[in-house]
Amino acid sequence: MRTARRAASRFARIAAAGWNGAPAGTTVIEYAVALAIVAIVLSLAFGWQGSITKRRLQNAAYLLEGDLRFTQQTAVAHAGSGPQAELCLRPDGYDIYPVVYQDPIGRTSPAAGGTIKRVNAGAEYANGVQLTPDASAASACTMDGSRQAIVFLATGTPKFPDTNSHLVGVALGGRSMHVIIQPTTGMTAVGP
Numbered sequence: 001m002r003t004a005r006r007a008a009s010r011f012a013r014i015a016a017a018g019w020n021g022a023p024a025g026t027t028v029i030e031y032a033v034a035l036a037i038v039a040i041v042l043s044l045a046f047g048w049q050g051s052i053t054k055r056r057l058q059n060a061a062y063l064l065e066g067d068l069r070f071t072q073q074t075a076v077a078h079a080g081s082g083p084q085a086e087l088c089l090r091p092d093g094y095d096i097y098p099v100v101y102q103d104p105i106g107r108t109s110p111a112a113g114g115t116i117k118r119v120n121a122g123a124e125y126a127n128g129v130q131l132t133p134d135a136s137a138a139s140a141c142t143m144d145g146s147r148q149a150i151v152f153l154a155t156g157t158p159k160f161p162d163t164n165s166h167l168v169g170v171a172l173g174g175r176s177m178h179v180i181i182q183p184t185t186g187m188t189a190v191g192p
Contacts, residue, residue: 053173060125061170061177061190067119068168068181068188071096072152074116079154083110086149088141089131093120099142112143130171137166137181150181158186 068087074096075085082100096117102109121127138148139159150168151159160166160183167178178191 053175056126056129057170057172057175057177058190060129060131060172061179063119063125064131064168064170065179065188065190067094067096067117068150068179068186070117071150072156072158072186074098075152075154076156078113082113082154084151084153084159086112086139086141086143086151088143088147088149089133089138090147092122093118093124094131095119095143097143110142112141126172128172130169132169132171134167134169136161136164137168152186156186157184158182 071085071087075098078085078098078100081104082098085096085098088095088097095115096119097115098113099110100113101107102111119125121129133148133150137150137158137160139151141147141149153159158166158181160181163183165183166181168181170177170179180189180191182188
């Protein structure tokens with residue numbers, strides 16, 4: 001009897017001291033709700049990331065489209081001093097410059113003129129954007145023969161080997177767009 005009384009009093013002391021009515025810990029349901037909230041927030045963040053990537057890609061494509069038009073206008077404006085203007089691609093952007101004759105009277109020895117516009121990735125458009133002209137649309141840059149250029153002649157037409165439209169690919173994060181250049185008029189448009 002004495003042992004039973006001791007066990008009962010020990011149980012009563014543990015029950016009275018150990019639980020005072022306040023929650024004692026976290027349940028599995030509370031963990032599941034917290035995990036579900038984190039999952040919802042992350043899924044929303046990934047959705048926005050896709051929209052941001054698309055907008056960055058569009059910004060780069062429309063900037064390139066406008067600068068191709070600017071290169072065409074530069075070629076026409078400098079027609080008296082040189083045969084063409086070039087949009088010369090770099091790994092981190094591109095340069096626009098006219099090609100001028102070293103001998104303006106004899107109209108020989110074309111060389112790169114001063115850079116009119118310099119566009120840098122990370123400043124004018126997002127880092128990581130890749131600009132890739134199709135192989136037959138590009139010529140070697142006058143400034144640096146190892147780089148590719150889109151060339152507009154002094155008449156305003158692009159220097160293409162054929163009469164087909166050519167593309168400059170704009171890619172970022174697995175997505176891509178194209179800037180389409182018409183062969184006769186040099187008109188440009190952004191396409192999917």
